[in-house]
Amino acid sequence: MELTGERFATGDWxxxxxxxxxxxxxxxxxxxFEDDRYKVRLTSTDRGKTIDIGKWFDPEDLMLGKKLIxxxxxxxxxxxxxxxxxxxxxxxxxxxxPLANF
Numbered sequence: 001m002e003l004t005g006e007r008f009a010t011g012d013w014x015x016x017x018x019x020x021x022x023x024x025x026x027x028x029x030x031x032x033f034e035d036d037r038y039k040v041r042l043t044s045t046d047r048g049k050t051i052d053i054g055k056w057f058d059p060e061d062l063m064l065g066k067k068l069i070x071x072x073x074x075x076x077x078x079x080x081x082x083x084x085x086x087x088x089x090x091x092x093x094x095x096x097x098p099l100a101n102f
Contacts, residue, residue, distance in 0.1 A: 013065035014040060016057065022046065025065055029054065038062060043076060050076050052083075071097065 008014060008028045016024045023046030029039040040062070042053040074096050081090040 007059070008038060008062065008064070014038075014062045015065045016040075016042075016061060017063050018061050021055070021057075024051075027065075032056070041080070043073065043080075052080060 008031070010028050010030060012028045014026060014028060016022055016026075021042065024042050025044050026040040026042035029041050031038050035056075037056045037058055040055055040057055042051055042055060044050055074093055078090060078093045078097075081087075081093055
């Protein structure tokens with residue numbers, strides 16, 4: 001896994017490149033300019049287990065993740081949107097599911 005230390009935007013999917021969380025996936029919640037760290041909402045482990053953990057990472061520990069996510073991952077994120085009462089995110093995620101499966 002090659003880490004680039006590149007900058008990420010809120011919502012970018014990332015893969016953790018080192019430490020205990022190596023291989024875990026999640027998305028960027030926010031960036032702390034003072035400490036040069038990213039808050040990442042981790043959504044799955046390297047073994048595919050669904051999780052919901054917020055954790056801070058240095059840029060060099062992250063790499064850009066996959067752009068396409070599975071239907072199950074979308075459904076998991078919809079659950080998170082409901083749990084956090086985020087109506088806009090719920091609408092955005094719901095629009096990505098096929099109508100027949102919703």
